Amino acid sequence: MAKIVWDQAGEKVYETGTKNGVLYKSNGTTYDTGVAWNGLTGVTDSPSGAELSSLYADDIKYANLQSAEEWGGTIEAYTYPDEYKECDGSKEMAPGVYIGQQKRKSFAFVWVTTKGNDTAGNAYGKKIHIAYGCLASPSEKSYSTINDSPDAITFSWEVKATPVNVTGGDPTATMEIDSTKTTPEKWALLESKLFGADGTMQYVEFTGTAFVQGTTYYERSGAGTSESPYVYTPTEDTSYNSEKTYYTYQLVGDEDPTLLMPDEIIALMGEEANPGNG
Numbered sequence: 697m698a699k700i701v702w703d704q705a706g707e708k709v710y711e712t713g714t715k716n717g718v719l720y721k722s723n724g725t726t727y728d729t730g731v732a733w734n735g736l737t738g739v740t741d742s743p744s745g746a747e748l749s750s751l752y753a754d755d756i757k758y759a760n761l762q763s764a765e766e767w768g769g770t771i772e773a774y775t776y777p778d779e780y781k782e783c784d785g786s787k788e789m790a791p792g793v794y795i796g797q798q799k800r801k802s803f804a805f806v807w808v809t810t811k812g813n814d815t816a817g818n819a820y821g822k823k824i825h826i827a828y829g830c831l832a833s834p835s836e837k838s839y840s841t842i843n844d845s846p847d848a849i850t851f852s853w854e855v856k857a858t859p860v861n862v863t864g865g866d867p868t869a870t871m872e873i874d875s876t877k878t879t880p881e882k883w884a885l886l887e888s889k890l891f892g893a894d895g896t897m898q899y900v901e902f903t904g905t906a907f908v909q910g911t912t913y914y915e916r917s918g919a920g921t922s923e924s925p926y927v928y929t930p931t932e933d934t935s936y937n938s939e940k941t942y943y944t945y946q947l948v949g950d951e952d953p954t955l956l957m958p959d960e961i962i963a964l965m966g967e968e969a970n971p972g973n974g
Contacts, residue, residue: 708814711823714739716808717771718891720955721779722829727804728779730890730953735774737850739807739825741870742768767857767869769827771805774848783832784853804828804955805855806890811876821876822883824890828869828957829858862958871958873965882965888951889964895950899928902942907935913942 717733746765751758780803781788787798804827811821832853839849859867875883902913914928928943936942956964 706813706815709820710812711809712812712818713810714807715810716806716891717773718806718953719777719780719783720804720806720953721783722802722804727955730806730892730955731777731779733773733777733780733805735776736771736807737774738770738772739805740770740772741825742770744768767827767859768855769857770852770854771832772850772852774850776851783830785832785834800831802858803830803832805830806955811874821874823875824873824886826871826873826955826961827855827857828860828871830855831858860957862962868958871961873961878965886956886961886964889954889956892953893949893951895947897945898948899926899943899945900948902944905936905938907933911944913944915940916943 714736717736717739718730719733720727720730722728744766745763747763749761749763751761776784781794782798782801783803785798785800786794786796788794806824806826809823809825810818811823812818813820832855835851835853837849837851857869859869861867873886899914899916907913913931913933915931916926916928918924918926920926928945931940931942933940
């Protein structure tokens with residue numbers, strides 16, 4: 697084995713920042729479409745448990761028993777999405793009118809941190825963090841007068857999470873994905889799933905057998921090369937002709953933000969859970 701060398705170029709790694717918060721409100725069995733959590737100022741990761749209890753026998757230490765570990769954390773922000781109000785014990789009774797002390801809905805929370813190093817700085821990479829099955833505890837909100845040193849109100853919520861199943865491992869309440877450990881293509885695909893993706897307008901071959909009223913259909917000409925690019929022209933046909941190929945101009949690739957469960961992320965990123973690490 698070669699001698700250990702410390703602090704080589706590119707290996708001085710650090711983590712900083714908190715941004716791109718996303719709320720996924722639970723609807724009982726699955727999670728709703730994700731919504732942006734603006735104004736995120738901090739997330740504190742505060743796991744608890746995993747405490748050791750010593751057993752003694754024959755006048756010596758016999759074994760160590762470890763209690764179950766539980767994930768908890770604190771979310772801090774200047775604001776929160778309207779969808780979070782139900783997770784914070786509020787219920788809208790009329791437009792803009794809310795009552796408190798209601799049953800709190802569970803949610804999942806995603807946030808992003810920046811991973812940097814000594815050569816690329818903060819452009820080195822990112823980490824996506826996910827907490828599943830979160831419930832928020834009632835929190836203190838402090839309001840004060842506007843004065844000569846103004847500051848915005850910072851909201852803070854303590855949350856506890858309930859683990860979900862993962863194949864090949866013990867149930868987990870949290871997941872972390874590192875962009876520097878995967879390919880740019882897989883990372884882009886993961887982001888498009890969790891954060892959504894804007895589609896593009898494209899001409900798509902029509903596969904139906906009859907025209908739909910109100911839809912414009914196109915015929916294509918050209919060879920599809922740089923010298924002879926495709927040209928799409930609205931058809932003059934008033935009814936479907938099975939001997940022709942028609943196209944419609946539509947949005948393709950538009951994707952809503954969707955929460956992925958651990959097994960789905962493992963499969964998406966091309967990694968298999970290791971049963972030996974349970």
